[in-house]
Amino acid sequence: MYAYATGAFAPDHESRGISRAEAFILQNRFERPTLVLDTEAVARQYGALKAGLGRAVIHYAVKANPAPEILKTLCALGSRFDAASRAEIEMCLAAGAAPAHVSFGNTVKKPADIAFAYGAGVELFAVDAEEELDKLAEFAPGASVYVRLIVEATEADWPLTRKFGCAPGKAVSLMDYAVSLGLCPVGVSFHVGSQTRRAAMWAPILDQVAGVWADAKAAGHDLSVLNIGGGFPAFYGVEVQGATSYAAEVMGQIATRFGDVAHVMAEPGRGLVGECGAIAAEVLLVSRKSDNDLHRWVYLDIGKFSGLAETMDEAIRYQFLTERDHEDTGPCVLAGPSCDSVDVLYEKQPVQLPLGLKSGDRIVIRNCGAYTSTYATIGFNGFPPLDVIVI
Amino acid sequence: MYAYATGAFAPDHESRGISRAEAFILQNRFERPTLVLDTEAVARQYGALKAGLGRAVIHYAVKANPAPEILKTLCALGSRFDAASRAEIEMCLAAGAAPAHVSFGNTVKKPADIAFAYGAGVELFAVDAEEELDKLAEFAPGASVYVRLIVEATEADWPLTRKFGCAPGKAVSLMDYAVSLGLCPVGVSFHVGSQTRRAAMWAPILDQVAGVWADAKAAGHDLSVLNIGGGFPAFYGVEVQGATSYAAEVMGQIATRFGDVAHVMAEPGRGLVGECGAIAAEVLLVSRKSDNDLHRWVYLDIGKFSGLAETMDEAIRYQFLTERDHEDTGPCVLAGPSCDSVDVLYEKQPVQLPLGLKSGDRIVIRNCGAYTSTYATIGFNGFPPLDVIVI
Numbered sequence: 001m002y003a004y005a006t007g008a009f010a011p012d013h014e015s016r017g018i019s020r021a022e023a024f025i026l027q028n029r030f031e032r033p034t035l036v037l038d039t040e041a042v043a044r045q046y047g048a049l050k051a052g053l054g055r056a057v058i059h060y061a062v063k064a065n066p067a068p069e070i071l072k073t074l075c076a077l078g079s080r081f082d083a084a085s086r087a088e089i090e091m092c093l094a095a096g097a098a099p100a101h102v103s104f105g106n107t108v109k110k111p112a113d114i115a116f117a118y119g120a121g122v123e124l125f126a127v128d129a130e131e132e133l134d135k136l137a138e139f140a141p142g143a144s145v146y147v148r149l150i151v152e153a154t155e156a157d158w159p160l161t162r163k164f165g166c167a168p169g170k171a172v173s174l175m176d177y178a179v180s181l182g183l184c185p186v187g188v189s190f191h192v193g194s195q196t197r198r199a200a201m202w203a204p205i206l207d208q209v210a211g212v213w214a215d216a217k218a219a220g221h222d223l224s225v226l227n228i229g230g231g232f233p234a235f236y237g238v239e240v241q242g243a244t245s246y247a248a249e250v251m252g253q254i255a256t257r258f259g260d261v262a263h264v265m266a267e268p269g270r271g272l273v274g275e276c277g278a279i280a281a282e283v284l285l286v287s288r289k290s291d292n293d294l295h296r297w298v299y300l301d302i303g304k305f306s307g308l309a310e311t312m313d314e315a316i317r318y319q320f321l322t323e324r325d326h327e328d329t330g331p332c333v334l335a336g337p338s339c340d341s342v343d344v345l346y347e348k349q350p351v352q353l354p355l356g357l358k359s360g361d362r363i364v365i366r367n368c369g370a371y372t373s374t375y376a377t378i379g380f381n382g383f384p385p386l387d388v389i390v391i
Numbered sequence: 392m393y394a395y396a397t398g399a400f401a402p403d404h405e406s407r408g409i410s411r412a413e414a415f416i417l418q419n420r421f422e423r424p425t426l427v428l429d430t431e432a433v434a435r436q437y438g439a440l441k442a443g444l445g446r447a448v449i450h451y452a453v454k455a456n457p458a459p460e461i462l463k464t465l466c467a468l469g470s471r472f473d474a475a476s477r478a479e480i481e482m483c484l485a486a487g488a489a490p491a492h493v494s495f496g497n498t499v500k501k502p503a504d505i506a507f508a509y510g511a512g513v514e515l516f517a518v519d520a521e522e523e524l525d526k527l528a529e530f531a532p533g534a535s536v537y538v539r540l541i542v543e544a545t546e547a548d549w550p551l552t553r554k555f556g557c558a559p560g561k562a563v564s565l566m567d568y569a570v571s572l573g574l575c576p577v578g579v580s581f582h583v584g585s586q587t588r589r590a591a592m593w594a595p596i597l598d599q600v601a602g603v604w605a606d607a608k609a610a611g612h613d614l615s616v617l618n619i620g621g622g623f624p625a626f627y628g629v630e631v632q633g634a635t636s637y638a639a640e641v642m643g644q645i646a647t648r649f650g651d652v653a654h655v656m657a658e659p660g661r662g663l664v665g666e667c668g669a670i671a672a673e674v675l676l677v678s679r680k681s682d683n684d685l686h687r688w689v690y691l692d693i694g695k696f697s698g699l700a701e702t703m704d705e706a707i708r709y710q711f712l713t714e715r716d717h718e719d720t721g722p723c724v725l726a727g728p729s730c731d732s733v734d735v736l737y738e739k740q741p742v743q744l745p746l747g748l749k750s751g752d753r754i755v756i757r758n759c760g761a762y763t764s765t766y767a768t769i770g771f772n773g774f775p776p777l778d779v780i781v782i
Binding site: 164301342382 | 454477479481482499502525553557558560675677678680696729730731733768770772773776
């Protein structure tokens with residue numbers, strides 16, 4: 001953490017320091033909403049996670065933020081990559097990653113993209129269904145696959161649906177089918193749920209996975225890859241466990257249940273880059289709907305369609321810095337700039353903001369490094385996508 | 392409506408014809424998800440709405456679809472435009488619109504964008520708050536403004552929040568304040584809620600607006616502009632009233648309540664272009680999560696982040712055509728291609744699709760002309776934005 005920047009910006013109520021990205025925002029002016037990314041912070045967080053993960057290999061979840069500078073920084077540190085599409089594979093290769101260090105982690109792949117990946121030298125693919133195995137057998141013959149499992153996870157801040165994975169009882173039959181097609185089933189994967197705040201929350205899920213692992217071994221599958229997915233948290237105002245102790249505690253739980261499994265893969269996205277960026281934004285309007293309204297409405301120049309999609313259902317609650325943080329605060333409904341009524345960021349649980357806030361005030365949205373820039377629309381309401389600056 | 396295309400595609404269960412955009416999709420192949428827009432259909436729908444709206448002036452809500460060909464088509468027909476931002480104003484001007492025929496309908500405007508619009512010749516601005524009037528007085532001195540009202544509307548398929556508008560009791564004081572700033576308060580606006588399926592649903596809302604209108608007149612404001620907003624529906628599988636009779640019935644209700652108000656503005660977006668486009672998509676995977684699952688999961692190459700954002704909360708329910716529509720159907724959960732668990736289109740209320748559907752099958756998403764292309768993200772998960780072809 002960095003010393004507070006001088007000037008009117010005061011530290012937030014958590015008394016956390018001002019990050020380098022935030023300091024950069026305070027010292028500059030921006031014509032439109034801009035995400036500032038700090039690759040030094042990325043490198044530091046990679047080190048913190050790696051220190052706890054030990055022998056596990058990090059495959060950065062590129063979808064969290066595919067900025068070329070982030071990919072290059074991580075590549076230079078020895079990170080591997082988890083790609084969701086052909087374009088993400090190409091970005092990893094362009095950043096210098098070896099094809100064998102890129103896994104194709106989407107369980108739903110276009111046949112042409114499978115063929116591309118296989119031709120480029122990608123060796124490891126995620127599956128959760130027979131038809132996906134059929135496609136892999138045709139377009140990536142002999143490839144290694146891991147079976148994604150559905151696990152019951154209810155403690156994450158951004159819990160997962162049943163979209164990805166097969167029921168645990170189906171995993172062994174998928175492995176059998178893979179073998180019958182000449183593919184090589186090497187392991188399993190799962191996801192505890194994005195933004196799982198404490199390592200202790202992993203225990204019941206690891207128990208479920210260990211059961212499938214044992215069943216597969218008993219059925220004769222010589223598994224060597226345990227892909228533990230993501231779920232590593234970023235700070236959004238509610239305390240999260242530190243990265244190193246979190247990762248070490250997860251690895252301890254894995255050792256207890258899986259012994260000396262040959263390869264452990266971890267796929268942090270948010271937990272690696274979430275705290276490595278901040279957004280420079282501006283207040284466009286402060287109003288009350290009627291003279292006796294308790295809540296003000298505060299409208300920013302960025303919203304759900306221009307980078308803050310994760311405010312959907314108010315799941316991720318960003319923190320803010322303003323130049324009036326020394327003033328008294330009051331509750332606000334926070335909304336974006338578009339002419340769309342769903343472009344409201346926080347309403348059910350209003351945000352505390354300074355009472356003097358007004359149009360033209362600058363506002364910093366903290367810890368926005370993950371799932372912002374690429375979530376922006378190409379021009380809904382005529383607003384351009386989020387600008388990105390890497391420092 | 393057009394004759395059915397020849398080939399394997401059968402008409403859907405509603406026995407509606409195949410549109411020209413759909414026929415174009417059936418006769419061509421697409422490498423990636425593609426929105427096909429039909430400007431002839433746009434012109435036809437403009438005529439149908441205009442026939443019912445009579446003396447009311449149409450200001451097309453550009454945000455619904457800003458494709459230059461649509462703007463040019465409408466401009467040539469005499470349409471005016473409702474713009475949400477500087478970029479949308481520029482698109483209207485580029486399409487040939489006179490600046491005086493473009494209204495700036497966003498109640499949340501950047502000061503620089505107000506100055507741009509005023510300088511370009513835009514004369515009419517939406518407001519719902521004192522601070523917005525302050526900005527207009529400074530950057531668009533003397534401009535005409537209409538006050539956006541919050542109305543209680545519960546019957547629309549995509550109901551509006553309280554994001555836009557002021558409480559009815561505040562409208563007159565805002566007009567008074569506008570006068571004190573040298574601005575010209577000319578009328579009011581409201582929105583019945585997007586996708587209001589029948590004209591009869593407008594009645595209670597028009598009653599509310601008429602009350603404010605009378606109060607403002609009584610307070611000495613010589614109002615001349617009634618902006619009735621949008622809400623005109625498109626067909627998504629549930630019957631909607633025909634455009635001409637719908638518009639005529641709305642105008643009848645207005646005449647009863649407002650008499651011969653000088654200028655009535657209507658801002659159709661979805662109701663003008665929603666049925667004028669279709670998306671060519673492809674099935675990537677069909678699977679069952681376990682062998683005894685009742686529902687299949689069907690994954691498409693397009694999802695919530697690449698054009699189908701309006702499936703949020705399953706609000707807008709698109710219709711589909713496949714090459715197997717002659718087969719028996721069964722319930723499916725429908726999902727997009729991204730590695731994001733929220734990228735599920737329909738789950739609470741599953742979709743009926745052919746039992747034989749499989750990876751590689753083509754699928755047409757019907758009536759996708761509104762709120763698709765610009766809602767697409769710039770590259771989430773590495774997937775490119777929706778392709779657009781205009782026929």
